[in-house]
Amino acid sequence: MQTPSPSGSVADAQRGNWVDNFAPGWLKPYARLARWDRPIGFWLLFWPCGFALALAAVAVPDRGFDWRALVLMFIGAVLMRGAGCTFNDIVDRDIDDKVARTRLRPIPSGQVTTRNAALFLVAQALLGLLVLIQFNVLTIVLGLGSLVLVAIYPFMKRITWWPQLFLGLAFSWGALVGWTSQAGSLSLSPMLLYLGCILWVIGYDTIYALQDIEDDALIGVKSTARLFGSRAREIVALFYAGTVVLWWIAGWLSGGYILFSIGLLCVAVLLGWQVVTLDTAEPGNSYARFLSNRWVGVLMTLALLADWRW
Numbered sequence: 001m002q003t004p005s006p007s008g009s010v011a012d013a014q015r016g017n018w019v020d021n022f023a024p025g026w027l028k029p030y031a032r033l034a035r036w037d038r039p040i041g042f043w044l045l046f047w048p049c050g051f052a053l054a055l056a057a058v059a060v061p062d063r064g065f066d067w068r069a070l071v072l073m074f075i076g077a078v079l080m081r082g083a084g085c086t087f088n089d090i091v092d093r094d095i096d097d098k099v100a101r102t103r104l105r106p107i108p109s110g111q112v113t114t115r116n117a118a119l120f121l122v123a124q125a126l127l128g129l130l131v132l133i134q135f136n137v138l139t140i141v142l143g144l145g146s147l148v149l150v151a152i153y154p155f156m157k158r159i160t161w162w163p164q165l166f167l168g169l170a171f172s173w174g175a176l177v178g179w180t181s182q183a184g185s186l187s188l189s190p191m192l193l194y195l196g197c198i199l200w201v202i203g204y205d206t207i208y209a210l211q212d213i214e215d216d217a218l219i220g221v222k223s224t225a226r227l228f229g230s231r232a233r234e235i236v237a238l239f240y241a242g243t244v245v246l247w248w249i250a251g252w253l254s255g256g257y258i259l260f261s262i263g264l265l266c267v268a269v270l271l272g273w274q275v276v277t278l279d280t281a282e283p284g285n286s287y288a289r290f291l292s293n294r295w296v297g298v299l300m301t302l303a304l305l306a307d308w309r310w
Contacts (some may be wrong), residue, residue, distance in 0.1 A: 029111040030120050033089060034082030040291055041085065044204075045171050046077035047297030048197045051247075052178025052190055054304035059189065059254040060182075061308055069135070069181050073174065076131040076143075083124035084150045084170070090117050091154035099215040139181045146173040161227040164205040165198070172197030189253040196246030200296070203239035203271075206232060208290040210280050233278050240271040247300065256307040263303020267296055 019028055019037035035041050050070060057065040089096065089107050093114065096102035106112040112120075132143040149170035156163035175197050179190035202224065209216070209225035210232065216223055228235045244264060251260045274289040 029106040033086050033106045033112055033117060033120065034124065035085045036078075036082065040294055042074075042078045042081040043294045043297060044201075045081045045174065046074050047174075047294075047301065048172050048194070049073040049077065049174035049178040050297065050301040051193055051197070051304065052175045053182065054301050054308065055189065055193060055250065055254050055256070056179055056182035057308040058251065058256045058260070058304055061255075063182065065305065065308065066182060069178070072131050072134055073178060073181075076128055077174070079124050079128040079131065080146075080150070083121055083128060084153075086117055086121040086124065087150065088154045090114055090121070095219060095221060098219045099212060101212060101215070135177075135181045136184055138184060139177055142173070142177050142180060146170060146177075149173065157221045157223060159222075161222045162224060163222065164202045164209065164224045167205055168198035168201035171201045189250045192246050192250040192253070196243045196250065199239045199246065200243040200293075203236045203243065204274075204290055204293045206236050206239075207274065207278065207286050210278075210286040213280075232280075233275055236278075237272075237275045240268075240275065244268045244271065251304065251307070256304060258307070259310060260303045260307040263299055263306060267299045267303070270296055270299065 017037040019031040023031050023036075031037060050073075053066055053070055053073070057063065089105055092102075093107045096105050097108040103109065107114060107117055132140055135143075149166065153163065153166045153170055156166045160166075172194050175190055175194040176186065179193070180186060183190075206224045206228065209223040212221075213223070213225050215221075216226055224235075225232060244267065247267075248261065248264055251264065270292060274292060277285075278289055279285045
């Protein structure tokens with residue numbers, strides 16, 4: 001087995017990240033277990049919450065935008081993404097040991113024991129619960145319901161070619177939680193927003209999974225990247241097109257018109273750039289396209305906020 005680097009950094013963490021540079025030695029393995037050195041994950045979990053909060057503000061402009069809820073949901077996204085990754089690494093510890101990109105993660109490399117990882121998981125989940133109970137009853141129930149999706153996701157790559165779908169169901173849940181925190185109920189608009197987020201997740205996580213396609217084939221791990229094969233670019237384009245259409249309808253139903261549509265056009269251009277420039281033969285290309293989805297989240301949220309404000 002490959003041994004950890006002197007710093008303990010994992011393969012897909014950006015060099016010079018704050019965990020490597022500033023975290024105390026005892027915290028680093030746990031910070032890497034929660035992926036604090038790779039913040040893209042909690043941003044992608046958080047943005048559907050931001051979308052929904054902004055969509056709710058567009059729907060009822062006089063209510064205003066709930067900045068307190070935005071901050072709480074960001075904290076919750078960091079905690080629950082960390083808990084989800086910790087659980088995923090506990091479940092996948094034997095698989096991670098066989099994949100080049102993941103074998104330096106804290107559990108397979110021996111930096112954190114499975115028992116200590118489980119305790120860290122519980123601590124993050126309890127802190128996440130403290131955030132969740134700041135909201136109304138329906139939002140709390142929905143938040144707790146998402147744990148089912150988080151629990152089953154790590155096993156999906158063993159039994160279905162569509163683990164990205166189950167990731168989409170879990171990672172998009174914030175669209176429902178964010179809306180109910182403001183409206184106290186669900187309606188067609190947030191449901192369409194949620195479905196659009198699911199298609200977005202399937203698209204970007206397929207791009208992400210292209211990095212591991214050879215290792216996954218060797219050890220028998222399933223993914224949409226392997227399923228789509230040489231047609232991955234075209235099929236991801238279809239998922240992204242569906243994303244934009246569903247988001248536009250959700251915004252239109254809630255009263256988002258000109259400024260929202262202009263902002264969403266910028267989102268469509270960025271998603272199109274990912275597809276057109278995707279090149280699996282170039283090292284790092286897939287990961288860079290995956291990372292650009294943080295800006296998709298920024299643009300979509302700003303598009304809705306612009307329409308609400310002006």
